[in-house]
Amino acid sequence: MISVEQALQLILQQVGPVTGESILLAESCGRVLAEEIFSDLDSPPHDKSMVDGYAVLRSDLETLPVKLRVQEEVTAGEVPQAPLQPGVATRIMTGAPVPATADAVVMVEQTQTTSDPDGVEWVEIAEVRLPKSGNIMLQGTSLRAGEAILSPGRIIRPLEIGLLAEVGRNQVQVSQVPSVAILSTGNELVNVDQSPQAGQIRNSNGPLLTALVQRAGASPVPLGIARDDIDDLRKLVARGLEEDVLVLSGGVSAGVLDLVPQVLQELGVEQVFHKVELKPGKPLWFGATANRETLVFGLPGNPVSSLVCCELFVRPALMALAGAPAEGLERGIATLADSFQQRAARPTFFPARTYLENGQTWVQPLAWKGSADQRTLTDANCLAYFPADKNQYEAGDSISIYRL
């Protein structure tokens, strides 16, 4: 059986080239940048005042107190009319261009103004505290015109949107969002809006996987339920193969009605692997159509296994398909709050909850009541990772966690 790392590598090898499209900046949050972005300007565009106050010459501040004549006022959006001469100051607001030759701006709080009867204004400075910058941000400190500032593969967050707006990118080139068909299999399944009869349960994997796929930045195409029946599976799998990815749940284990691998192969999906060394999720099936046009994941049906396999294997694939680094779940280290017995001979990803106490991140594996216990699962905020090489973990041990 292959390891989790080998499985991931085999999956990512099947990801073909990414195609792009141009969209409006306002619609780009969460998308993946597919072009190099260059600044079209210097930022700030001029030497600008970082405070409200008076632009001065530092040489005028050598002996204090000093009284300087106010020659003009510049608010943000205006430009100064005159350079500074010795003995003169310009009243200036935050963001406004400082007058030529000025090398400091004294904060208004550190000044006093007076006016002569003939209307001439004066500013008196008795004591100043100037930072090294002199409260002036020099032109181009943040951005230089022509400079490369964002690279392809970057996920666009509100922070990137602010920067893209600053450099005038109303349209951006992003990768196309992968479409993901989601198909639940099982004779026992009924839709969420139905009341299960004897022997039936509701299809919870469909909505669960749809939400996980959406959260991973891809576009889910829910296909509902396929019966454990060759014809029904064939019809719905064929529909699923029209999308970039097909995610099935159920029907990949060793039961008499686990028909998914057989149907996939009949429809031209080549198996890359079946079964991975992990718990839960061992029966995971993965393959691709010959031209790699559709990647196919057969996830085990139990909801916890489906969740773990989707987050560990489908998610990185979706990120790679979207042109982003195939980072999986965010990892961390936490201190085990209770002892834990590793019963499997396979690496285990166990639903758990982290919390902060006394400046430390603790992790508590959940006491769930079997693989279908979704109620306890909702207490989880991570998967605690227990490698196979150790059976007994003690409270206080440091372990890896994967944040859900």
Ligand code: AMP
């Ligand atoms: P399977 O992998 O098809 O053998 O299913 C394993 C277990 O998961 C069985 O108990 C199924 O009833 C359950 N299961 C399968 N599919 C779903 C689903 N879509 N929603 C909830 N439970 C499911």
Ligand code: MG
């Ligand atoms: Mg089944």
